Amino acid sequence: MIYVDGLPLSPHSSSSSSSQDDDALAVLMKHPTLVSVSDSFGAISERKFSASEESNVERSTSKAVYVFQREYATVDPAHVDLVGTDEATTCLGIVIRNRRNGMTSVTHMDSPDVVDIGFTQMLSLALKHDVDDIFDVHLVGAFNDSSPQSTTHGTKSKKQTNLGGYSFPLCQKIIQTLEKSSINFHIQLLHVLDHNTRWDSQGNAYPIFHGFLVEPSTGLVNPASFDKTSRCPDEILRRIRLTASFEDSSCAGRLLETYDTLTDQIIISPFSWTRRQISVAFMLRHLSDSEILLSCSTSPSAEGPDFVENQRRQCEYVIEHPDFRKVFPLNQPHVFERTPNGGWRRLQQ
Numbered sequence: 001m002i003y004v005d006g007l008p009l010s011p012h013s014s015s016s017s018s019s020q021d022d023d024a025l026a027v028l029m030k031h032p033t034l035v036s037v038s039d040s041f042g043a044i045s046e047r048k049f050s051a052s053e054e055s056n057v058e059r060s061t062s063k064a065v066y067v068f069q070r071e072y073a074t075v076d077p078a079h080v081d082l083v084g085t086d087e088a089t090t091c092l093g094i095v096i097r098n099r100r101n102g103m104t105s106v107t108h109m110d111s112p113d114v115v116d117i118g119f120t121q122m123l124s125l126a127l128k129h130d131v132d133d134i135f136d137v138h139l140v141g142a143f144n145d146s147s148p149q150s151t152t153h154g155t156k157s158k159k160q161t162n163l164g165g166y167s168f169p170l171c172q173k174i175i176q177t178l179e180k181s182s183i184n185f186h187i188q189l190l191h192v193l194d195h196n197t198r199w200d201s202q203g204n205a206y207p208i209f210h211g212f213l214v215e216p217s218t219g220l221v222n223p224a225s226f227d228k229t230s231r232c233p234d235e236i237l238r239r240i241r242l243t244a245s246f247e248d249s250s251c252a253g254r255l256l257e258t259y260d261t262l263t264d265q266i267i268i269s270p271f272s273w274t275r276r277q278i279s280v281a282f283m284l285r286h287l288s289d290s291e292i293l294l295s296c297s298t299s300p301s302a303e304g305p306d307f308v309e310n311q312r313r314q315c316e317y318v319i320e321h322p323d324f325r326k327v328f329p330l331n332q333p334h335v336f337e338r339t340p341n342g343g344w345r346r347l348q349q
Contacts, residue, residue: 002179003186005033009179025175028190037188038195041140042208047222049084049213051229051343063342065106065259065266066231067093068238070114070245072107073259074125077216080264081342086211086225087307088141089299090166092174092192095138095214095221096185098126104216107255108141112173118255119177125261127183137178138189138214138221142167143207144197145299166298167193189221206302228306233336233344234268236317237327239310244273266336266344270328278322281315 002009002024010027028034062081065073069091075083085093085108096119097104105122109115127133146165171192178185196208213224228235238258245251248271260267284292289308293300296311321327328334336344 001181001184002028002175003184004028004031006186024179025172028175028187029193029195031190034187034190035195038191041189041191041221041223042195044223046209047213047224048226049224049230050227051232063264063338064230066226067106067108067258068231068256069108069110069242070256071238071242071258072105072118072122072255074103074105074122074261075216075259076261076264077102077104080216082213082215084211084213084224084226086231087304088210089207089297089302090142090145090170092142092167092170093140093212094122094174095136095212095219096122096126097136097138097214097216097219098128099134099136099219100128102216102219104214104219106214109170109174109255112169113253114255115170115173115177117253119181121255121257123183132184134184134186136219137185137187138212139171139174139187140189140191140209140212140221140223141196141207142171142192143299143302144168144193144205145302188219204301210304225304228310233266233346234334236313237268237334239314240273240318241268241271243277243314244271247274247277264338266334268334270324270331270333272324273318278318281318284311284315285319 009024064082064084065075065080067073067083067085073083083104083106085106088108091108091110094107094109095104103126105126107118107122109118145167197205198208199205209223211224212221214221241256245256258266287295292308292311293303297303297307332349335347337347339345
């Protein structure tokens with residue numbers, strides 16, 4: 001069940017299930033409180049994080065967890081100070097925080113196909129079934145990629161949705177799932193679709209923000225961006241794992257598990273890449289930057305400045321390491337523990 005301002009979302013007048021789903025998103029996008037909060041969020045300066053000593057942007061010694069696309073992490077505020085994600089264009093970053101104990105789950109969802117099981121995964125440690133838990137929800141990302149600037153608050157009919165776009169179906173599925181749940185979800189921030197979209201003079205759409213950072217102890221959410229030194233650990237391997245998961249039936253409909261809540265460790269379980277993926281890497285290696293954008297992105301004109309570089313680094317890694325068994329000797333996972341300064345150190349096994 002969805003609440004805003006402590007009140008349940010108004011019932012729908014239509015008896016059609018699909019119309020109800022459309023109406024729920026439309027009502028939320030136009031809700032005065034959520035519009036005001038989104039406007040205020042959009043005016044906040046983005047925090048930029050880097051772990052490089054040569055960088056002049058913010059460096060943090062806090063205990064942080066970074067979440068890549070299709071990953072999730074449920075953290076205990078006693079162990080983790082910050083959780084962040086970025087690089088979202090048509091994807092959606094979600095924060096679900098238990099008000100009672102501060103347990104916070106963050107994900108970077110990229111498809112309606114992972115929503116149902118994904119929410120179950122996110123809530124598995126945050127939800128205590130013996131009490132009436134209340135969860136605060138923040139949603140950031142999923143810019144309006146399919147309609148002209150004249151569309152009102154990113155709400156479209158089903159006919160318009162079918163004309164293209166990835167963001168709207170994802171937002172619609174997420175709101176539908178929250179609304180139908182018996183759990184009390186209080187939406188605090190809905191910075192998606194038109195709320196997270198800016199247009200240039202030619203009418204081209206771009207995200208206002210690609211990511212955020214949440215403090216589990218307080219629930220405070222701020223727009224944020226990261227670089228390859230702060231998207232860690234095992235940055236390249238985790239990117240490759242995402243691509244590999246699309247060909248792994250055991251990953252279908254599921255978010256990728258990365259963070260161990262109880263031990264405060266990052267654990268990358270062994271996975272494989274196929275000959276086809278290696279062939280694709282060789283092919284991408286010879287493409288121009290614009291061709292890589294068109295081949296690898298759902299929104300080529302809206303990607304961050306390091307998108308192509310990251311794609312090329314993934315290709316080079318797979319080409320240089322064609323045998324995944326050598327990356328995971330004895331089929332053992334990569335396990336990372338905390339360092340005294342809040343970073344990560346790989347355990348030797």
